[in-house]
Amino acid sequence: MAARQRWSPGDAVWLPDKELAFRACVAGDGQELPAALRREPRFPAAGYADAVELRWANEANLLENLCLRYRQGQIYTNVSHVLLAINPHRQLPHLYGESMMKQAGPHPYTVAALALRRRRQGPQAIVVSGESGAGKTETAKIIMRYLEVTSQKELPEKLTAVSRVLESLGHAETRQNPNSSRFGKYLTMRIGRHSISTQVxxxxxxxxxxxxxxxxxxxxxxxxxxxxxxxxxxxxxxxELEAALEALGLQALTTPLLRAVAGIWRILQHLREGEIEEDEVSEMASACQLLGLSFQSLQASLRHRRLRVGAEDLALPRAAKQRGALLRGLAVAAYSRLFHGVVRRMSDNLADLGPEEEELGILDMYGFEDLQNNQLEQLLINYTNERLQLFFCDQLLVKEQQLCLSEGLKLDLGERETSGRQVLDNLDIVLNVLDDCSMQRLRSGGGGEALELLLRRTGEARRRGHVAGRFAVRHYAGEVTYLTSGWLDANDSQPLPEVAELLQTSSNDLLHLERQTSKRPCQSVNKRHRSDLEALMKKLSAMGVHFIRCFRPNKEQSADFVDRGFLLQQLRGCGVHQVLQVMQRGFPHRVSLQQVAARLPGGFSERVGAEVLMVALQVPRSDWRVGVTQLFLKAAHRDALEALLADDRPLDPALLQEAARRSRRLRWRRAFHALSLVRFLSRGAAQRARSAALRRKLRAALLAAFFLCAARRAARARRLAAKADGLQVPAPASAVLGTIRSETPEDQTGTLLEQAKSEKAERALRELARPCKRRRPSKAVSVEGGVLLEMLPKRRLCLVEP
Ligand SMILES: Nc1ncnc2c1ncn2[C@@H]1O[C@H](COP(=O)(O)OP(=O)(O)OP(=O)(O)O)[C@@H](O)[C@H]1O
Structure with missing residues (x-):
């Protein structure tokens, strides 16, 4: 989305605006508007169902398109493979009828249908993400409804019951959402022949x-x-809750669960001021009764802190504040155990899953959070979102690349996102240090200092001004400031020893510690969360993933208007602009070759037809590609695509004929170029072969010269020796010449030597003249020749072959 510096008169542009996010303007002649974005000249009345159809794919046009559709009750829009959904905050029954299940277009039904179709190729997952109150849970429900109707199998009654129980235990009313889920959820469904089995x-x-x-x-x-x-x-x-527990066969849990919750509520009533006075301790009796705890034990723990010094047990009196802290710890630990206890029992009841290939998962994760006081919990939530965002960007690139590959296109879609990875690396360091501090049981002072020191050193997590105990992280969705106080306590997955002891002795089984597997003994909160997340990401990486991004139209939860600035912030936060960027780099407009062929008179094959049309519509060659099944066009050629698809605009036959001629010429030219290239390459190969032959010949000549010289020298030495001794010339020095086996009379040796010498030279020269062929050395080379065989690299020995 490169901003143009100079605009032509009448160019429609968007300028940044504080109130509306973007304001529509018309540029003057040569005007410089560096921050301006190209405005779509006209939107269709219903907007674009897929934003990649935008002629100018930038965030301003995307925002306008979404608002236009939202005003007409069209809350779903695609951006290529990603579905964007804006919470309508009102019932839209026309969107969810069974007739909609058969229609194409942007809808959670379409995403579910695609995931269902593809599940035969491998497990599929639908990742639903967005801010709190954006409509994730509702979207997940819509998908499940689709599965139920289309698979014509009853979703197990248990699944509805599980959702209902989880809603009671894990949802709460927040500022953004009256039914906000305060935990992440991955729902696994295995669709068998007769039934759907599930796991949560x-x-x-x-x-x-x-x-x-x-x-x-x-x-x-x-x-x-x-x-x-x-x-x-x-x-x-x-x-309803009681009925859901009954449907799950867990009716026995109803009473202990509700009693324990009521007990925690009693404790909370005394905790309003955060401190517990001495006389209030006696009022805990009813809470203990509901929780199944021993009142005496709680009283003793609230009054005194037990400390072991050497062999001696000391009992230190607790202050009102410490009593409050102990009760807070008790309430949190008791609720956490209740939640996990019920979830564990529900999972045990659902455990019967089918084969893995049939798996379809729905991930409903909490959205990015930036509260007034952000603590460790918010950091972990945002860490999760950062991971998911990185995964989203990677997947997006991978999907686009896969499509290009399957269509035989070679495109550079840019590098993978790296800044998110850096943030995650830095946060990993911070969380590891936190774990180290937790291990050493360093309380606020020491641990906090160590963390702050580290935070100051990490690039992304930087200190704000000189405020101690705070640091800011630049997340993909914006900068968030976190407080470091209380992290060590929040990171402790185990409650205070007194609290753990009390709960373990409770008569309510749900409050007992969950079974520990030997693999993960007493992990800290952050370690457990990160390892769970790691396992989830690993699982998702091996699946076909479909993304649904949910948005809030405004902070007021109103159905009447869209706060454009707020929506833009969410669009930027979830990386939709990255999708657009990828589309911009590639060829976002696609049309099937069949559709193209239907627009042409007969006689054209699909591929040739597409080429002819592109030539006829005068689209530059660099702005289109013909794939195996689709024609791809650059972002700026939406008009060409419309001209191509509009049935009511007949194409001029004369123009088509001319285009066909030009296209033929083009193809001939391409064929000619291809031929020239082949010839050039083969000529190069011949040239290389010739030079190799010449090199071999040169080597042969050198060797021949060497043999001649050596033979001559040896002969002369023998003649001289014979002259000096007056003796006969001895047997020939066949060791040098290699192939001569002398069985001739000794008097002929001198002549033979000369003869052999000249024969050898002649043979070498003949070798020079012979067309070069690589030959392996013959096994028939003589024993004497073997000396040479050892001395010279084998491939050169063809020269001494007789
Ligand atoms: N498609 C929809 N049609 C009608 N109302 C909707 C739709 N989606 C969401 N809503 C409304 O918005 C509210 C919040 O939606 P939902 O609970 O799904 O948000 P969420 O993203 O899951 O929030 P959280 O992360 O806090 O759990 C719902 O209670 C419902 O009133």
Whole structure:
């Protein structure tokens, strides 16, 4: 989306605007508007169902397109493989009828249909992400409805029951959403011939919400359903919860669960000020009864802290603040154990899964968070989102590259995202240090300092001003400031020893510690979360992934308007602009070759037809490609695509004929170039072969010269020796010449030697004249020749072959 510096008169542009995000303008002659973006000249009345159809694929046009569609009740829009969904905050029944299940176009139904079709190729996953209140849970429900209807198999009653129980235990009313899920959820479905089996995995419950002071988890109000001031709705919801537990065969859990929740609620009533006075301790009796705890034990723990010094046990009196901290720890730990205890029992009841290939998963993860006071929990949530975002960008590139590859196109779609990886690396360092501090049981002072030191050193996590105890991280969705206080406690997956002991002795099984596997003994919160996330990412990497991105239209949860600035911020935050960038680099407009062929009179093959049309529409050669099944066009050629697809605009036959001629010429020219290239390359090969032959001949000549000289020298030496001794010339020095086996009379040796010498030279010269062929040395080379065989590299020995 390169911003043009100079504009022509009448160019439609978008200029940044504080209120509207972008303001529509018309450029003057040669005007310099560096921050301006090219405006789409005209949108179709219903907007573009797929934003890659935009002629100018930039974020301003994307935003305008989304708003245009939203105003007409079209909340879904595609950006290539990604589905964007804007929360309507009102019921839109026309979007979810069964007739919609058969239609193409942007919809969660279409995503589910694609995932279902592809599940035979391997396990598929649908990742639904977005801010809190953006509509993730609703979207997941829409997908499940589709699966139920189209597979004509009843979704197991248990699945609905699981969702209902999880809603009670893990959802709460927040500022953004009256039914906000405060944990991550991955739902696995295996669709067999006769049934669908399911399994649920949960990720990091925001257990600190129990003591946060605002609205608590729904189950608290359901447990107290009949209490005055709560309204009849909660009583009805309590009945639903009981029915869901019964459907799961867990009716035995109803009473202990609701009693324990009521017990925690009692504790919370005394915790309003954060401190517990001495006389208030006695009021804990009813809470203990509901939780199945020993009141005496709790009383003792609240009054005194036990400390072991050497062999001596000391009991130090607790202050009101310390009593408050202990009770807070007890409430959080008890709720966390309740949640995990129920989830574990539900999973045990659902465990019967089919073969892995049939798997279809739906991931509903908590969205990016930036609260007033961001703690370790928010850091872990944002860490998760950062991982998912990186995964999204990688997958996007991979998918586009796969499509190009399958269509036989060679495109440079740019590098993979790296800044997110850097942020993650730095956060990993921070979280590892936190674990080290936790291991050494360093309390606030030491641990906090170590963390801060490290934070100052890491590039992305940098200190803000001189405020101690804070640091900021530049996430993909914006900068978030975190407080470091209380991290060590928050990172401790184990409650205080007194609390753990108390809960372990409870008469309520749900409050007992979950079974520990030997692999993960007592991991810290952050370590456990990261290892769960790692396993999830590994799983997703091996699956076909489909993305749905959900957005909030405004902060007010109103169905009446779109806050464009707020929506733009979310679009930027979830990396839709990266999708657009990739599209911009590639060929975002696609049309099937069959459709192209249908626009032409007969006589053209699909590929040739596409070429002819491109020539006729005068699209520059660099702006289109013909793939195996589709014609690809650059972003700026939307008009050409429209001309191509509009049935009511007949193509001029004369123009087509001319285009066909030009296309033929083009193809001939291409064929000629290809031939020339082949000739050039083969000429090069012949040239290389000739020079190799010449090199071999030169080597042969040198060797021949060497043999001649050696033979001559040896003969002269023998003649001289014979002259001096007056003796006969001895047998020939066949060791040098190699191939001569002398059985001739001794008097003929001199002549033979000369003869052999000249024969050898002649043979070498003949070899020079012979066309070169690589030959392996013959086995018939004589024993004397063997001396040479050893001395010279083997491939050169063909020269001494007789
Ligand atoms: N497609 C839809 N049609 C009608 N209403 C919707 C739709 N999607 C969301 N909503 C409304 O928005 C509210 C919030 O949606 P939802 O609970 O799915 O958000 P979420 O993204 O899961 O939030 P959180 O992350 O906090 O759990 C719903 O209670 C519902 O009223």
């Amino acid at each position: 995995t949960t990720y990091m419950l925001e257990a600190s919400r129990v003591i946060a002071g605002g609205r608590n988890f729904h189950i608290f109000y359901e447990a107290l359903g009949a209490e005055p001031g709560l309204g009849p709705a909660w009583a009805a919801r309590r009945k």
